[in-house]
Amino acid sequence: MRYRLEDKNRQMQTFGRKMAWIAVILAASLITGCEVGPNYHRPKVQVPTTFRAPNQTQQAEAQAASFADLPWWKVFRDPQLQELIRTALKNNYNLLLAAERINAARAQLGITRSNQFPQVLANPDFSGGKNEETIKSNIFSLAADASFQLDFFGRFRRATEAARAQLLGAEDAQKTVILTLVSDVASDYFELRDLDLQLQITEDTVKTQEKSVELTELRLKHGVATQLDVLQARQVLDAANAQVPDLERQIGQAEDAISILLGNYPQGVPRGQPLGTETPQGWVWTETLPPQLPPGLPSALLERRPDIHEAEQNLVAANADIGVAKAAFFPQVSLTGSGGGAFGHTVFFGASVPANTGIWSYGASLAQPLFEGGYLRNNLRYAKSQYRQALISYKQTIQQAFGDVSDALIGYQKYHQARVRQEESVKDLQESVRVSMMRYRGGTATYLDVLDSQRSLFSAELTLAQARNNEYQSLVQLYKALGGGWQQ
Numbered sequence: 001m002r003y004r005l006e007d008k009n010r011q012m013q014t015f016g017r018k019m020a021w022i023a024v025i026l027a028a029s030l031i032t033g034c035e036v037g038p039n040y041h042r043p044k045v046q047v048p049t050t051f052r053a054p055n056q057t058q059q060a061e062a063q064a065a066s067f068a069d070l071p072w073w074k075v076f077r078d079p080q081l082q083e084l085i086r087t088a089l090k091n092n093y094n095l096l097l098a099a100e101r102i103n104a105a106r107a108q109l110g111i112t113r114s115n116q117f118p119q120v121l122a123n124p125d126f127s128g129g130k131n132e133e134t135i136k137s138n139i140f141s142l143a144a145d146a147s148f149q150l151d152f153f154g155r156f157r158r159a160t161e162a163a164r165a166q167l168l169g170a171e172d173a174q175k176t177v178i179l180t181l182v183s184d185v186a187s188d189y190f191e192l193r194d195l196d197l198q199l200q201i202t203e204d205t206v207k208t209q210e211k212s213v214e215l216t217e218l219r220l221k222h223g224v225a226t227q228l229d230v231l232q233a234r235q236v237l238d239a240a241n242a243q244v245p246d247l248e249r250q251i252g253q254a255e256d257a258i259s260i261l262l263g264n265y266p267q268g269v270p271r272g273q274p275l276g277t278e279t280p281q282g283w284v285w286t287e288t289l290p291p292q293l294p295p296g297l298p299s300a301l302l303e304r305r306p307d308i309h310e311a312e313q314n315l316v317a318a319n320a321d322i323g324v325a326k327a328a329f330f331p332q333v334s335l336t337g338s339g340g341g342a343f344g345h346t347v348f349f350g351a352s353v354p355a356n357t358g359i360w361s362y363g364a365s366l367a368q369p370l371f372e373g374g375y376l377r378n379n380l381r382y383a384k385s386q387y388r389q390a391l392i393s394y395k396q397t398i399q400q401a402f403g404d405v406s407d408a409l410i411g412y413q414k415y416h417q418a419r420v421r422q423e424e425s426v427k428d429l430q431e432s433v434r435v436s437m438m439r440y441r442g443g444t445a446t447y448l449d450v451l452d453s454q455r456s457l458f459s460a461e462l463t464l465a466q467a468r469n470n471e472y473q474s475l476v477q478l479y480k481a482l483g484g485g486w487q488q
Contacts, residue, residue, distance in 0.1 A: 036330070043391060043394070066484075072085060072186075092261060109166075144339060202247060334365045335364050336362065408482075
């Protein structure tokens with residue numbers, strides 16, 4: 001019995017020494033292994049030194065800090081709009097999908113990285129029985145198999161590099177979703193408030209024209225007006241009344257769009273501050289927007305916009321895939337090892353016979369592709385083509401970003417100028433209506449002059465409301481184009 005135990009101990013010690021040598025070999029392979037394929041270097045892209053802007057003053061302001069560095073709650077100061085954006089950031093389905101794509105990319109990175117480690121499998125087994133010769137046996141065996149593919153040429157490390165870049169790209173894609181979501185909620189909210197303002201203008205016009213029609217009918221009764229005057233007075237009233245259902249339709253659809261962005265079923269949307277109110281001295285706007293906004297340095301745009309970061313991570317992944325494709329040309333070396341033991345006893349004619357044994361084995365294999373029908377060569381060509389496509393997409397994304405900023409800068413300043421001039425036009429038409437009405441009552445003008453002035457004023461006020469909305473929309477687009485809105 002003592003000799004059997006000593007023999008078993010010697011076997012286990014020998015097995016331990018063999019496994020230690022295998023571990024040393026594995027560690028050495030990890031240290032000395034090389035990586036084929038190109039290492040990533042950010043491509044040099046020539047970008048303009050200044051943004052294209054309507055005037056030189058705005059180009060000079062490019063040296064200042066960008067207003068896109070401000071968090072969204074400091075750009076959009078309406079408390080109700082801020083609450084809507086917070087709700088959207090919690091419940092929007094596109095954002096929830098983006099978060100799950102990050103989880104999936106993180107899991108895929110773990111799957112890919114697991115190929116760099118040994119795979120170990122345990123196989124426990126228990127058996128027992130009795131035969132006609134009264135031989136009883138109970139045997140428990142435990143075996144473990146290990147396999148490891150040496151990553152001499154960096155195939156698995158390059159694949160892990162690509163998977164890590166895809167994870168970072170998914171995180172950048174989530175930032176793009178946040179940026180777009182914040183911009184969409186703000187844009188739709190300003191559109192809704194503009195429609196509210198247009199409806200208010202239309203309803204005020206209806207009330208004013210109803211009084212005008214009553215006055216004209218009264219003048220008709222006293223013989224100082226004609227039936228034609230009454231019919232002409234009703235034209236503006238009818239036109240304003242016809243606008244109300246269409247504006248109410250647009251308001252309902254705008255509320256539905258905002259509700260979907262918030263992750264809700266279609267429902268009403270609470271309002272905050274109106275875009276503006278009309279006073280005897282002119283229009284008073286709730287918020288004063290500056291005529292110009294600092295865009296910041298063009299070089300900072302590359303670091304601020306998440307879609308550019310995402311395009312670069314796609315380029316990093318495509319570059320690493322070239323290394324994976326090149327590594328497939330080289331031999332693949334695998335190590336295998338197994339070991340275990342069986343423990344139990346057998347009863348033979350009343351005598352208990354121990355049944356203890358230990359086993360171990362190890363091996364190595366090499367696989368070298370010889371003929372693949374052009375698969376490896378074309379796979380490498382495909383990987384290189386994917387890299388070139390990713391590079392083109394990266395440069396295109398940068399170019400589009402500068403185009404977005406230029407369009408937004410031009411749009412913001414020109415919409416501001418258009419709104420200011422439209423306010424002057426409304427003031428002139430208000431005076432025109434007052435003078436034409438006074439002349440009509442004095443008998444020196446026909447009601448057609450009054451009708452033309454009122455019709456022009458109604459149209460100009462609606463245009464002014466749209467001009468104010470355009471100004472807000474251009475503010476949102478500039479903030480989005482400069483990469484603002486995803487900072488939390």
